[in-house]
Amino acid sequence: MEQILVPARDTSADTLPFxxxxxxxxxxxxxxxxxxxxxxxxxxxxxWAKVRRLxxxxxxxxxxxxxFDYHAKPWSILKGRLIAFALxxxxxxxxxxxxxxxxxxxxxxxxxxxxxxxxxxxxxLHYSSWxxxxxxxxxxxxxxxxxxxxxxLLSLVTLTLLAPLFRANLKRWQHxxxxxGSARFEFDAEDLPFFAIYWKTxxxxxxxxxxxxxxxxxxxxxxxxxxxxSGPRGAFNAGVVAGYLIFLLGMWLLVLPFSxxxxxxxxxxxxxxxxxxxxxxxxxxxxxALYATNLLGIVLTLGLFTPxxxxxxxxxxxxxxxxxxxxxxxxxxxxxxxxxxxLGMEAxxxxxFDLGF
Amino acid sequence: xxxxxTYYDGRSSAARTVRLDADAQMLxxxxxxxxxxxxxDRVSVSERLGGAPRLLRFGDGTLCEVRDGxxxxxxxxxxxxREPWLARWYANRRALALTVAGAVLVLTxxxxxxxxxxxxxxxxxxxPALSAHxxxxxxxxxxxxxxxxxxxxxxxxxxxxxxxAALRWPxxxxxxxxxVFRDGGKLGANAFALPDGRVVLLDGLLQVTAGDDQRLxxxxxxxxxxxxxxxxxxxxxxxxxxxxxxxxxxxxxPLTAAAPAALVDARYSRAFELQADDYAAALLRINGLSPxxxxxxxxxLQRRKAEGGAGGGWLAQHPATAERVRRLGDR
Numbered sequence: 001m002e003q004i005l006v007p008a009r010d011t012s013a014d015t016l017p018f019x020x021x022x023x024x025x026x027x028x029x030x031x032x033x034x035x036x037x038x039x040x041x042x043x044x045x046x047x048w049a050k051v052r053r054l055x056x057x058x059x060x061x062x063x064x065x066x067x068f069d070y071h072a073k074p075w076s077i078l079k080g081r082l083i084a085f086a087l088x089x090x091x092x093x094x095x096x097x098x099x100x101x102x103x104x105x106x107x108x109x110x111x112x113x114x115x116x117x118x119x120x121x122x123x124x125l126h127y128s129s130w131x132x133x134x135x136x137x138x139x140x141x142x143x144x145x146x147x148x149x150x151x152x153l154l155s156l157v158t159l160t161l162l163a164p165l166f167r168a169n170l171k172r173w174q175h176x177x178x179x180x181g182s183a184r185f186e187f188d189a190e191d192l193p194f195f196a197i198y199w200k201t202x203x204x205x206x207x208x209x210x211x212x213x214x215x216x217x218x219x220x221x222x223x224x225x226x227x228x229x230s231g232p233r234g235a236f237n238a239g240v241v242a243g244y245l246i247f248l249l250g251m252w253l254l255v256l257p258f259s260x261x262x263x264x265x266x267x268x269x270x271x272x273x274x275x276x277x278x279x280x281x282x283x284x285x286x287x288x289a290l291y292a293t294n295l296l297g298i299v300l301t302l303g304l305f306t307p308x309x310x311x312x313x314x315x316x317x318x319x320x321x322x323x324x325x326x327x328x329x330x331x332x333x334x335x336x337x338x339x340x341x342x343l344g345m346e347a348x349x350x351x352x353f354d355l356g357f
Numbered sequence: 358x359x360x361x362x363t364y365y366d367g368r369s370s371a372a373r374t375v376r377l378d379a380d381a382q383m384l385x386x387x388x389x390x391x392x393x394x395x396x397x398d399r400v401s402v403s404e405r406l407g408g409a410p411r412l413l414r415f416g417d418g419t420l421c422e423v424r425d426g427x428x429x430x431x432x433x434x435x436x437x438x439r440e441p442w443l444a445r446w447y448a449n450r451r452a453l454a455l456t457v458a459g460a461v462l463v464l465t466x467x468x469x470x471x472x473x474x475x476x477x478x479x480x481x482x483x484x485p486a487l488s489a490h491x492x493x494x495x496x497x498x499x500x501x502x503x504x505x506x507x508x509x510x511x512x513x514x515x516x517x518x519x520x521x522a523a524l525r526w527p528x529x530x531x532x533x534x535x536x537v538f539r540d541g542g543k544l545g546a547n548a549f550a551l552p553d554g555r556v557v558l559l560d561g562l563l564q565v566t567a568g569d570d571q572r573l574x575x576x577x578x579x580x581x582x583x584x585x586x587x588x589x590x591x592x593x594x595x596x597x598x599x600x601x602x603x604x605x606x607x608x609x610x611p612l613t614a615a616a617p618a619a620l621v622d623a624r625y626s627r628a629f630e631l632q633a634d635d636y637a638a639a640l641l642r643i644n645g646l647s648p649x650x651x652x653x654x655x656x657x658l659q660r661r662k663a664e665g666g667a668g669g670g671w672l673a674q675h676p677a678t679a680e681r682v683r684r685l686g687d688r
Contacts (some may be wrong), residue, residue, distance in 0.1 A: 026407035028449035036460045039467075052406075057411035066363065066372065066422060067410050069403075112374070131372065132365035132420045304457075332370040 015279070016329075018321040020058035024308030030056055031035035031307040041128045047078035061318055065133065094143055114144040133334045139182075140175035147173050164194035167263075175271045181334045189270035191231050204258055209249030215245025252295065259286035268321065275327030281320045290316060360428045364388065367418040370413075377413075377421065379436040384413075386421070393419075397438070404444040405430070476593035476600060480586040485553065488589065491616045492551035496537070498617045499557075507538035507560055514538050517569055523575060527639035532584050536576070538563075546658060549620055550579040552589045566654055566660065574650035577640040581633030588620055591629070634681055652685040 034049035053075050057066040087109070094105040119139050125135040151166040168191045216239040261282040268280035276354035290313055297305035323329075358375040364386065375388040385394035399416035413421040423429045424539050431439075443574045444450050507514070518536045526532065532553035541547055541559030548558050556579045559573070566572050582588060596615050638648035656676050 021408055023407065029453050032453060032456050032460060033443075033447045036456050036463065039460065039463050055403075056406050056409065059403070059406055059412070062410075067412075069412055131370040131422075132367040133370050297483070330369075330371045334368050 004184060014324065014326065015345050016276075016323040017063050018063045018318045018323075020315045022056060022311055022315070023309045025054060027311050028307040031310075044078065047074040050074075050077055050318055057314060063130075063321075063323060066131045069129050070122070070127060071129065076123075110149070114148040115141065117148065118144040121174060121178075128182060131332075133181040133332055136178060136179045136181070136335060138179060139173050143173050143177075164198040165191060168194040171206040171267050175267065179335075181332045183274045183332045185350060186272040187270055188272070189266060193266050197259070197266065200262070201255060201259045205257045208247060208254055212247035212250060212342070213245040215246045216240060219243075253288050253292050258284040260284075261287050264317070273323075274329060274332060276323045276325045276329070279322040279324045282317065283320075283348060286316065287313075358428070359645045360388070360423060360425055360429070360432050362386075362413075362423040364421050365390070367420060371516065375421065375634075377423070377432065379432055381437045382541070384436070397436070402433070402438070404441055405448065406444070407448075409686055410455065438662070447604060460584075472594055472600065473590070477586075479593055479600070480589040483589060484553075488552040491589075491592075492553040492555055492611055494613050495551055495617045496557070496618055500539075503544060504539040504541060504559075507540050508681075509538055509560060509563055513594055517572060518671040520569060520573060524640065525643050525665075527636065527643050532580050532632045534576075534580060534583065548575050548579055548668070550583050550588055551620060552581060552586070556583075565657060567657075571645055571650050571654050572640060573644075573646065574637065574648075577637035578633050578651060580640060581636030582629070584631055585629070587629045587633065591626075592616060630681070631684070638685055652682040655682055 030052055034045070034052065037045040038049055051070065051072055054070040058070040061068050091105055091109065094101040118139065121139065122137045125137045128135045147169050151162075151169045151201075155163040155166040168189065171189070174186050174187055178185040219239065219242045261284040264282045265280045268278045272279045294305070294309035294312065298309055324335075348353070359378040362375050362377050364372070364373040373388060373391065375386050375391065377384065379385065379397075382395050383396055386392065387485075394413075395415055401414045403412040405426070408426055410425055411414070411423040411426065412478070413423065415421075446456075490635050502511040513596050514536070521534055521536060522674055535555050537555050537557045539557060539559055541561055544561070546559065546561035546565045548556065548562050556576055558576075559587055562575065563572065566575065592615060596612065637651055641648050641650060659678050
């Protein structure tokens with residue numbers, strides 16, 4: 001007997017906010033158990049730890065009355081991590097054997113990167129779902145190569161002057177080819193806003209650099225005198241250390257929050273699903289305040305504050321997200337799909353290609 | 358008492374409010390125009406994750422989302438279903454307190470025992486090429502910054518080297534040893550061993566010691582450090598990052614960079630020092646010399662230091678001289 005499914009949640013409202021229901025205290029339990037088990041198993045447990053962590057985040061995130069879910073298999077993640085580890089060892093081994101071999105390995109890795117990225121995208125989306133409907137990714141491997149080796153190379157060759165084009169095209173591929181069931185995502189951001197943010201970030205970075213150099217020069221002498229360092233060399237070293245610290249703080253508390261907020265808003269506000277546009281209203285100041293207090297907390301508690309720090313930022317980011325406009329969220333159809341290997345996702349983690357969705 | 362849930366058929370995102378109830382054998386679902394029942398082995402219940410909604414996946418591909426965690430917990434208890442122990446673990450305060458203690462314990466134990474053990478194992482497995490590389494780098498760096506060519510005569514250098522070459526070994530394990538002579542300037546009376554078997558003797562120490570026998574005593578002590586690979590072990594142990602990089606990913610550059618400072622100003626642990634002393638005593642005796650020679654050198658250096666002279670690095674590296682002198686007397 002075919003039942004008539006009547007919508008249980010009113011999804012006709014103009015703005016549907018995302019909500020995050022997790023707490024630092026709850027997450028601390030998961031975090032510390034993950035830490036202990038990972039230590040005791042020399043890292044093997046990290047795959048299970050990751051699944052549990054993401055499940056905690058996903059299931060506490062909801063929109064239109066329903067939560068998300070993450071259902072990857074830890075064994076696949078473990079396999080991926082072991083292979084990624086082997087690649088890293090091979091890379092290090094080649095680096096020490098001969099320069100020619102090193103170059104060869106670098107080229108191989110560069111050729112492998114788009115494949116890993118492509119697989120990571122497919123894996124992560126395939127094992128995520130909402131209301132029982134899986135997400136998916138329709139981007140092509142060819143396009144992955146075009147973006148990474150084409151735009152990526154161009155960006156490198158122009159000393160990152162054209163990096164915004166790389167980022168824009170990458171997001172266009174990642175977001176524009178994603179789907180929820182059979183409902184397609186769309187991405188309609190132009191290239192120019194990427195350049196605008198890039199130049200502003202660069203400007204801020206230069207500001208931080210100048211400030212740190214200035215600080216180093218101004219502070220060097222009195223600091224060296226205070227520490228009873230003799231000679232110009234001692235003063236120079238003290239100045240360099242002071243300047244470097246200021247530079248790091250400036251990047252962390254000024255440039256990074258600005259960049260994250262602006263890029264986040266740009267990328268998410270130009271992503272659409274099922275006729276609705278996503279809204280993202282991150283404030284750089286708010287993020288900076290979060291980063292600053294988190295840093296203080298983590299340092300003062302020798303790291304135990306970390307789970308609270310993570311939850312605080314996550315909650316803020318999700319609270320700033322919403323689905324705008326009208327459009328049916330109740331008639332998204334599922335699509336049949338097969339298994340996806342985990343290598344891409346884990347290899348990316350180890351090689352630090354942080355190009356997250 | 359039944360629990361409210363949202364039902365999805367897995368084919369579309371349309372949602373339906375339903376009520377769930379259960380007993381020990383089955384779970385059943387009830388709504389207008391929709392009734393379902395499943396035996397528990399056809400139901401997969403997501404584990405409790407704080408206040409997150411529970412997800413129930415059924416054998417036919419449909420699923421339910423339950424927001425009222427407390428009510429669902431009661432339903433599970435009535436049906437005699439237990440949470441997996443892991444889920445109970447991270448919700449239990451006492452268990453978590455123990456976990457924090459456990460994590461601290463594991464980290465501390467790892468640092469105190471795991472680290473030295475791993476360093477010792479790695480030091481044994483280190484290929485000679487790597488020892489040579491670290492030693493080369495150290496000596497080159499020192500030659501560039503602090504050391505100058507030795508002012509000791511070539512004949513005297515050769516004589517001492519010949520005596521070292523003729524040494525007999527206490528445990529029948531020969532230790533590769535080559536003497537290197539330098540003028541250490543500010544470093545004063547000092548001697549240190551490099552992992553590949555080179556022992557660097559500074560002019561200051563050669564001046565303070567009277568006769569080749571006493572110099573051999575100093576060399577014997579350094580040979581003890583070499584025999585048990587104290588230098589490499591200390592280098593690996595001191596730099597957790599270096600150790601991890603070498604062990605896990607085979608990258609030794611952090612070790613190479615840290616080597617000059619660690620090997621020259623080597624403050625070995627007391628255990629290492631005493632082990633080197635014992636080896637030196639055995640080596641001296643088997644070659645017809647008295648272990649007291651080493652004690653004499655230590656006392657001489659101590660006297661010079663007390664008189665305000667530059668005691669030199671070699672003494673400073675080795676604390677508790679009186680105890681060591683006494684032990685050498687007993688050997």
